[in-house]
Amino acid sequence: MNDAAGGIAVLAAFALVIAVPIALATHRRAPDKVVTTGTAGGRxxxxxxxxxxxxxxxxxxWVVALGVTGLGVYYLGSSVYAAAFFIAAGLFLVYLMWSRTSGRAGDGTITLTPDGIHQLWAGSEVSVPWDHVRGLVTTPTDFIVETTAAPRQIHHMPPFLSRRRVLTADAVSLPRRNLPTLPFQEMVELYSTSPAARAELGTDEAIQRARGMLADAT
Known part of the structure; x- marks a missing residue:
């Protein structure tokens, strides 16, 4: 009976550490946390x-990653296969969290600077100069930037973890999962065709205007 109760408690705790991060991930951020000043390429x-x-x-x-690893260590004395599975899974999660914490992974934030468009997503860093932008195609999952030259990509994690849907000599996809409902199409068209307008990027005026649009959309 005690063993059964202990097993139920372990399962309940495991379900809790899985459910809490999911619940936190649905939290909606305030506009001033969504649109901020950022840097890319030194700009x-x-x-x-x-x-x-x-x-x-x-x-x-982090608690989940370490908990899964600890569960594998717990199983070392009773089930080698279970221990190997949980330790491998836990170490993989630890690696992902380390990459996220160290800034190697990125969360898909898009940064618009006077030089161009920048995104770091799942370890794939892409930069597209404004002079290379031909247009933007919006899909349910991605912004596809059409370019006149091959986009520059740097991998900060193994390539199989940071594969983009589109990466060709004339286009690159920027995953838009959880990004806010801003008029990206119009913004990209403006900054790619008007060098004078790019100077406002990063200024308080441009940021406040974007936050206002986001607040109205919300």
Missing amino acids: TGMAIHPRRGHPLAPATA
């Missing part, structure tokens, strides 16, 4: 972050 610009997430989410994700 200051406007950073557009995912609209959902909670400050405690990374900490709880």
